Amino acid sequence: MLEVKKTTKTAQASESWPTSLYARPRLPVTPMVDSEPIVPDAILEGCRLAVQQLGADGITSLGVTSSMRGEGRTTISLAIALVLAEYGLETVLLEMDVAHPQLGHRLAVAKYPGLIDLAEGRSALQDVMRPVCPGLNLIPAGQFQGSVPRALSQVARADILSDIAAAGHVVVADLPPLLGDSTGHQAANLMADVVLVVRAGVVSAAGINEAVSGLAVTPKVIVNGTHSRVPDWALRLSGI
C-alpha cells in the first residue's frame, strides 16, 4: 500500500451538483508518492464531474485512451480510478499500454508480475493486483516480450476482464493511444465503455475523428488542459 494521507477535506459538492456521487461519504484518503498527491485536486474534481455524468453505478470496464501520446491519458485514468474508489467501488486500474507502461513507476509499485503474466498463465489474479489505496488496486503491464497485438489478443482470449468483474471489481484501463498503430483500437474494443482524452489545442478535429473511427464503442470525451490562457482583462474587454 502507498502512504496514505488523511484528508480533512469533505465532499465539496455545490448545491448545483448531482448528489448521487456523494450519497456515500468519500473515503478519506488521498494516495501520496514522495509526499505529493499522485493526482492534483483540480483534475480529481474534473473527473468526479465526468464520472457523475457517465454514471458510476453502471461502469464495468472503462478504457481511457487518446488520439496521441502526451494528452494526459494516464493521469485521467488514474484520477477516474481514484474517483470510483472514493465512491466505494472496488476498482482495478489496469495498465494495458504494455509497450509504454507508466503507472507502475508512477505509483512506485513493482512492475511485474502483471497483466501479461496473468494472460499467459504465469501468475494468478491475486498475485498481480497491487493495492494503491483502499478500494483501488493496480495491475501493472507485467513482463512483456514479443508483439503488442499478440499480447492483447492473449488478454482477450484469457477473458481477464470477465474474471476481474466476477471478483467484484470495476476495471479502469489505461489504453494505448489510438493513432499510430492498431493496438489502441484493439485494446479499446475490449472495453464496455471508452473515454477519449482530448488535450485542448493539440490535436486537430480531423485527427481525432480519424482516431475514433472504427471503435466499437462511441467514446465519451474529457477535454484536458482547459486552463484558459486568456487573461481576465482580455475576457472583460471582449465581454465574455
Next chain:
Amino acid sequence: MSGREGHSPSKFPLESGSARPKVTAMRRILEVVFGHKLLLTVPLVAAVIGTAGFLILQPPSYQSTATVFVNAQGLGTQSAAQTQSDTINQYLKTDAFAVAVAAAGPLGAYLDSHPSATQSFGLHSILGESPGIPSADAIRTYLAAHVTLTQLGPSELTIAVNAPTAELARGTADSLLSQLAAAELAAKIAATQTQLQVYQTQLQQQSAVLSSDLAAVHSYLVAHPNLANNPSASATDPQLALLQDRASVDQQTYLQLLAKIQQAQSDLALAQQPKLQPFRIVDAPQTPAAQSLLGKQQLVALAAGLLGGLLAVIAIAALLVRLDTTVHTAAEVQSMLGLTAIGSTPLSAGG
C-alpha cells in the same frame, strides 16, 4: 450502465447545452491568440527593432522653431491659425516658393553640395548612382518633408524646420519666414499694384490729351490776336470757349487720376507696414543647441514601423485562428467532433 439515465444534464456544468456561438467563437479566437503570444510578439518586436535601426542610421537632425501670431481672421469656421497653416502648406507645395526659400537661405547651398539628401529613398540611392543638382521638385519635396506646422491656439502657430545641422535649421527657418512674409505681402498688394500701373498709364495718356488741348487754345489765341487784348471779346468767342472748356475737363480728369495714384501709393505703403502683415513673429527661430530626437520624418518612420508590425500581428493571428481546428473547450466537442463531452480538467502532465 444503469446509472447513466438518472442524471440531469442541466445540472452538469459544461457549456455545451447553453453555449452561445458568438461567445464561443470569441473565446476560441482569444485562446488561439493568447496561446501563441510569443509568435505574435515576434513581428511587433521585429518592427520596433527595424524602426529603431532605421532611426539610428538616419543623419542627425536639428530643429529650429518659430512661433507666429496670425493677425488675419480665419476663413469661415476655421481659426486664424488653421487658415494660415493651410496657406503655408499651399506655399510649400509650390516649386517657386521652395526654390525661393532655398535660394534666400543656406538650404540651396547645402542641397547643391549634398544632392543625395533629396533622394534618400530614391532609385538613385538604391542603385548607387550619384545624383545631380537637385531639381526644383526635389527641393520642394525636401522642404515639405522637413517643415512641421503645429497650431498652439486659435491665432498662434509654430513653424519647425528640421535639418542635418543647427545652422541650416535656423537659416532655413529664417528664410522660410521671410519668404512667407514676402509672398503674403505680394499677394496682398498685387491688386493695388496692378491698379496703380493702370492709373499711371491713364495719367500719361491724359497728360498728352491735356497738352494737346492747351496747345489748341494757344494756337487759337495766336491766330486771333485781338482776343488776347480784349477780355470781353474773348469771353464771347464761342470757339475759344469750346477749346477752353475741353481743356478744363481734361485737366479735371488728369487731376483725378493723379489723386487716385497718390491714394494707391498710400495704400501700398500702408500695406507694407509691419503691424498690418498677415502674421507677426512672436518667437524668432533660434540655433538649436542639441539634436532633435523625434522630428517629422522620425515620427512618420516610427508610426509606419509600429503600424506595419501591428498589421503583421493581426495577419498572423487571423491566419492562426483560421488554421486552428483543435478543440479548446468542452463546449466545442459536440459541434466539432460530434461526440459527447463528459468533463474537462485543467492541464495535467502528459501520459
